[in-house]
Amino acid sequence: MSHTTAARVAVAPELTEGKPDASAVAGRPLLRARPPSPAVTTVPPEAERLLENEPVMAHFGTCVDGRPHVAPVWFRYEDDTVEVVTTGRKLENVRENPKVSLSIQNDDDGRTRWMVTLLGTATVVEDEAETDAARRRINEKYDAPSDAYEENRLVRIDVGTASYRTY
Numbered sequence: 001m002s003h004t005t006a007a008r009v010a011v012a013p014e015l016t017e018g019k020p021d022a023s024a025v026a027g028r029p030l031l032r033a034r035p036p037s038p039a040v041t042t043v044p045p046e047a048e049r050l051l052e053n054e055p056v057m058a059h060f061g062t063c064v065d066g067r068p069h070v071a072p073v074w075f076r077y078e079d080d081t082v083e084v085v086t087t088g089r090k091l092e093n094v095r096e097n098p099k100v101s102l103s104i105q106n107d108d109d110g111r112t113r114w115m116v117t118l119l120g121t122a123t124v125v126e127d128e129a130e131t132d133a134a135r136r137r138i139n140e141k142y143d144a145p146s147d148a149y150e151e152n153r154l155v156r157i158d159v160g161t162a163s164y165r166t167y
Contacts, residue, residue: 042080042159042162043077043080043116043118043159043162043164044162044164046164047114047116047162047164048077050106050114050116051077051104051116052077052078054106055074055141055142055143056104056105056106057072057073057074057104058072058073058074058075058082058084058102058103058104059071059072059073059102059103059104060072060073060075060084060086060090060100060101060102061100061101061102061103062089062090062093062094062097062100062122063093063097063099064092064093064096064097069089069090069093071089071090073086073090074138074139074141074142074144075102075104075138076134076137076138076141080158080159081156081157081158081159082102082118082120082156082157082159083134083137083138083154083155083156083157084138084154084155084157085131085134085135085138085149085152085153085154085155086152086153086155087151087152087153090155091124091152091153091155094122094124094155095124098121098122098123099119099120099121099122100119100120100121100122100157101117101118101119101120102116102117102118102120102157103115103116103117103118104116104117104118111167112167113166113167114164114165114166114167115164115165115167116162116163116164116165117162117163117164118157118159118161118162119159119160119161119162120157120158120159120160120161121157121158121160122155122156122157122158123155123156123157123158124153124154124155125153125154125155125156126153127154130154131152131153131154134154134156135147135148135149135150135152135154
């Protein structure tokens with residue numbers, strides 16, 4: 001089954017046989033996703049451009065003791081590495097289990113334009129100068145004051161696999 005994130009679902013044909021046409025929801029045509037790219041070990045160039053330039057939120061997934069935790073974060077992507085500055089549960093979880101995920105998408109009036117999923121290994125960077133520099137880069141991307149979120153720590157994520165889809 002293909003999904004969209006605008007609460008509309010494209011249902012597989014075998015699930016709709018003999019049922020009314022499900023090609024529209026609330027009078028709007030159903031979005032049909034292009035087939036997802038297979039998981040790759042590097043981020044495709046077209047997805048890199050989107051990750052580097054568009055100030056969209058990422059959903060940062062961590063997991064400890066079998067309990068997943070997902071929270072929105074600002075990020076910066078460059079050369080198969082993601083920088084996040086964070087604190088609290090996310091930071092604690094990364095310290096215990098460095099396997100993480102990021103789900104990033106861009107919508108236009110509730111309709112998904114593109115999405116990228118990244119799986120990787122996170123490292124908490126304890127160096128204050130590196131953390132400060134990363135915080136400035138991330139805050140600049142999101143047009144925030146350079147010293148915003150001073151209490152947050154730098155988490156650097158090495159991307160292991162990526163998938164990318166446009167709609």
